[in-house]
Amino acid sequence: MAFTEVKKSKVVSERTILALIPQRFREKTSEALEKTELEEIRLRVNRPPEFIYQWGHQFMKSDPFTKSEASFVMNQLSQHSVYAFEEELRNGFLTLSGGHRVGLGGETVVEKGQVKTLKHVCSFNIRIARQMNGVAERFLPELFQEQWRNVLIVGPPQSGKTTLLRDIARTASYGHPTKKIPPRKVAIADERSEIAAAFEGIPQHDLGPRTDVLDRCPKAEGMMMLVRAMSPDILIVDEIGHERDKASLKEAMNAGVAVICSAHGRSMEDMQERQLLRTALGRPLFDRILLLNENKHGTLIVQRSVQK
Template identity: 50%
Template sequence: MFRPPLQALLSEKIGNRWVKLQEIRCRMNQQLELCFDDTTEWIEPSSMKPDDARFMLNQLSDFSLYALENELREGYITIAGGHRIGLSGKVNTESGSVKALKHISSFNIRIAKAVPGAAAKIMPSLYKFDGSCRHTLVIGPPQSGKTTILRDIIRSLSSGWQQYPALKTAVVDERSEIGGSISGIPQHDLGKRTDIMDACPKAEGLMMLIRSMSPDVIAADEIGSERDVQALLEALHAGVKIVCSVHGDSLDDIRLRPSLRPLFQHNVFERIIILKKGRSPGVVQALFDAVSPAGAGR
């Protein structure tokens, strides 16, 4: 992805610390920034030049930026392994909407990492006495580990956890971040009974999986639109358990969003997990049940 000079500098600076690396941030004419779990560092001497940016875009698009038109409009690209590359630069608009992102000046490479066992402490609270899964919502701000936790919940439900049986689990992976799929095959371990719909809009994917795969549980990352919510309610009426995540800082923040209000009006969620933003992703700040808050770590 990087031109050889920058690639060599990165390899030397990171060394054997890839497991702790969260982001590589590249800004035009600025030093490369490395964000680790416990520190932030800059690579000296280094800076991203226009030739470096063009090289990265050509590598990401296989020399065809047109093929990434939709992704550029969204402001990010997901690559093999589930790594997300955020982009910023000059925006072209049409009728008040983003038409294209051009003259890209910043890249934020967010490293996707599977962490088996990340959800171990919360798994007991996700099961009912009969071994079925509770309708579950994971809430957290950016970089709080929502996808990491959700991925491990999926793996645990699908493979069976302790005395609980393995459940048929379906995943709608709209951004290809949960499974990091290549040609539809997950590169991350999502468990032995998981079926995935990769790179598919959530609303459509949810209904497709319910009709075709008869899941016990269906999971989706970063819900938010009214169409997502309606599809989740349809899954609920079909008797399928729901596990999903959403951007937010608190339960009150989520409850106030108009698009998500129907989920709370119907008391859909039986378990709500609030994640804390910090250096270590996946830290649980609090657990809520359908009625009242529970102490963190319950």
């Protein structure tokens, strides 16, 4: 992409975010958006806006965000996704053009034990989407050895799991001639729109030319739909955890598809307790485990060395 196109895309992306921000906060927010370390913009009723950077956080020196300003933000958000607004409220987040996500906090409306929607929304987490290419580079010699290995990426929130999955998908789709990695068909089951950051079905991140995305579909069902319909070489999925997710992973692997996925956790012990590492017969489910920490550093573990 040419420099002028990148610059134009950045300007449009910033305008999308600034359109949500009440007027009196826009100048400071615009200044914060110029910093590549910015990760989140937090708006909470009765609190000043907060900027979350890679190096820490900073509250804006201003009067608190008000309830009427929360209503303004909600009105702006509804214009970005009118047709799916109620469904997105039920999920607790909305995805904007450019891949930015807005998490919502408020009062849930529950019917028959299920969350139907949110009301009295009073807190917003605007997560800035910045694609980071090349973060998977140092792990490629272990993740790809003549073929892509089955890999589980484990880490706490904001340790870089999704960013790494996204870069692996892009690399696998384009291929990597220098490392003798051929391009492959990639399928992504993106239940929470975090990997592709799809807006109206179109991925907002560059995931490569041979990547197909199933957006907002429950993971277990989505994985099977992709295996059966899209014949992928590699299946990528974020935040596995349930037994039904594990069953779908196993079925995909048995069909000859390489699976690369992530899960919340801080240690191998966490994964052992959740029984995500092995099959019912005690065999390793994954070839590689990649443990990430809060500083986004990774440690690779070969699964065959893990004890039952």
